[in-house]
Amino acid sequence: MAMGGGGGGKEGGGGGMAAQAGRLGVAASVAINLAGIALYLRRRYFGDGGKGEEELAVAPSSGKPPVTKDSVINLDHGDPTMYGAFWRGGAGERATIVIPGWQTMSYFSDVGSLCWFLEPGFERQVRRLHRLVGNAVADGYHVLVGNGSTQLFQAALYALSPPGAAAPTSVVSPAPYYSSYPAVTDYLKSALYRWAGDANMFDADGENYIELVCSPNNPDGGIREPVLKSGAGVAVHDLAYYWPQYTPITEAAAHDIMLFTVSKCTGHAGTRLGWALVKDRAVAQRMSKFIELNTIGVSKDSQLRAAKILKTISDGYDRAPAPAATAGDDSGRLFHFARRQMVARWGALRAAVAASGIFTLPDEVPGNCTFTKETVAAYPPFAWLRCEKEGVNDLEGYLRERKILTRGGGKFGADGRVVRISMLDTDEAFAIFIDRLAAMK
């Protein structure tokens, strides 16, 4: 799971930003050549010229107002808009898709498949990307698609809870745990499963349980293994952040259920697409059944789009293999681009923390990355920031007074002197945050 959305929704916010209106405006018979196609497409579908609002074809949106020096800076959610700069470059043109009106009519993507709503092209690109990155074993696994990994997480709870059990299956994760886990587990008060809190405080004692293993961990970036070892339990591995920009890839993970999401890999949160690699066929079938009952499958448009995006990433590395790319131009290599951003942001954050003197951060833990063939540090997508200043027991409130929205430790099963901060927002928002943090004494 991935938003870092907690039960939080859209706290903060502000007035909706008027979406840039794209308008049609092309004269009807000019001759153009292929070099002009990109520009043509942009004009044809996104703007320039104008026949009024009704001509709008596809307009970008985020609804977020532009930040200014005095803005409220919202780093509560892990909205991965940092990736925008990469996709506005040449890679973005290559990832463009065109969907004609007759496409995606049927509910079915592959009626003969266990996951009948999974687009074959998306599955192919998922498997290809895992082979490229080496972060998970996909061969021998069933691929499932979900409306974000949040839905796949619920599918796993459904699949792993025995339907006829006398009591709900306990769902646990060691604190600090992702703040959405409790809310998403319990909002429907299911008799199949229920949130049972910190795995370190849980006494399995022969009882059925599901342990959520988020690694690298949201919120603190820790590398994790299951803490519970009882035979009656099963683990679900949430690997949303196990990508080379965030952490050294040290092995190809091969757990029973592994969850991934497009949003934290490529930055396309609005596409709402996740996938699961599942070893056991019966579990995969039950997870697929959950998604069928919950939403009758998953948007094909998103799957076509995500397939093209993942393809563009893999193609970028086919053109310039990873080791050779470290020093050069990263415009076609997503993980290198994103890592460079994360290195710069973490450098700025550690400098601001040092300048301030009242905060601490988790230590940097280096490792040897099999993907980049380098020893690199981890650069988690969230900063788990602790305040050491006397009297600050509600750090979320302390920062909110300074117009920085974060998520307090209490929501993660931790104390109030710590907060989680998204490292994936826009350059502009991040820069203002850093300036403010450095000035706090």
Added chain:
Amino acid sequence: MAMGGGGGGKEGGGGGMAAQAGRLGVAASVAINLAGIALYLRRRYFGDGGKGEEELAVAPSSGKPPVTKDSVINLDHGDPTMYGAFWRGGAGERATIVIPGWQTMSYFSDVGSLCWFLEPGFERQVRRLHRLVGNAVADGYHVLVGNGSTQLFQAALYALSPPGAAAPTSVVSPAPYYSSYPAVTDYLKSALYRWAGDANMFDADGENYIELVCSPNNPDGGIREPVLKSGAGVAVHDLAYYWPQYTPITEAAAHDIMLFTVSKCTGHAGTRLGWALVKDRAVAQRMSKFIELNTIGVSKDSQLRAAKILKTISDGYDRAPAPAATAGDDSGRLFHFARRQMVARWGALRAAVAASGIFTLPDEVPGNCTFTKETVAAYPPFAWLRCEKEGVNDLEGYLRERKILTRGGGKFGADGRVVRISMLDTDEAFAIFIDRLAAMK
């Protein structure tokens, strides 16, 4: 709600159809003019010429094998592939969308809105379409978007069930009711709500309840109002089929919660998009919260796509207003195209039933349609077919032996001598079905 998917999934089926592979194959510097753009786009993104599978951009899929005279014909689901012929025409070109790589990065569509994941362009087209068709009042209503109306149905159950109630809220609908209602209500064994069966058998007795009012009704096409009148109950109106191709539009519906879906309006089931019109702000907020917890919003790609599709429909009528269009060319007027199909199919079905002599169908009920300004009959998306032949007590099984997959009455709270049959499948499948039905004596 709309699939007619029941708890059914992908019964029947058969081997996946190899998706038509689209391939890149354009020489690099030909001069082309605008008249060639449509062809160019098709070639560039969908096919013709070939650099192998990795160049595949967007390929259509349904996974359904082509039907033959001896095929199993699957009319169990309401897969609306009938609409393909409309969208493969000129309207399909006009509904084409292009999504560049930098689009839909953020989780947010309009951070200041109650439904923060609702694309403003989609909302605008929804309101415009209701104004055009006159089937529902949208002014003064909150618009919510969901992953199909199935998700919005669950959002309504969540929003309408008091969180602290001693017992789950009873969910009822008069038989025959849509077969998915019980399964989708109960699969998570929620303590908030539970399926309580046929509304006609339900004794409200001051108890909280939710009545699902599907009109026109799935499976039998009946026009419905709530049957329960107790003050402790609330109604959810499932208006998936309240469109001019299926039934005369007799009034602009103005109920508290109204559910719609793209799939049964336009045929784009694979886009997985529904919307709700909700009068009460607090209910709308709770429904939005459900979707946030369940899937952190809804695919923006689907919303951009659906906005373009709905726009194309409304534009088609702006060009040639409805009353004038009845006699002419329907290639730009979706509802007229689809009604023509439904008239033809129901004509063929009634002829086949008459030829066979062992079946009956509900009566045709004509009404004055405010949209087409004509008196027209209802042509429901499903046929509710009853067998009068002695000894046939399991009509679903009887038809299955004859290689026609339907859904038996038992799943709708009715008896086994009746089945539901999708009227929205491909022309080829429908024609074979009609031939077989007429031959049954």
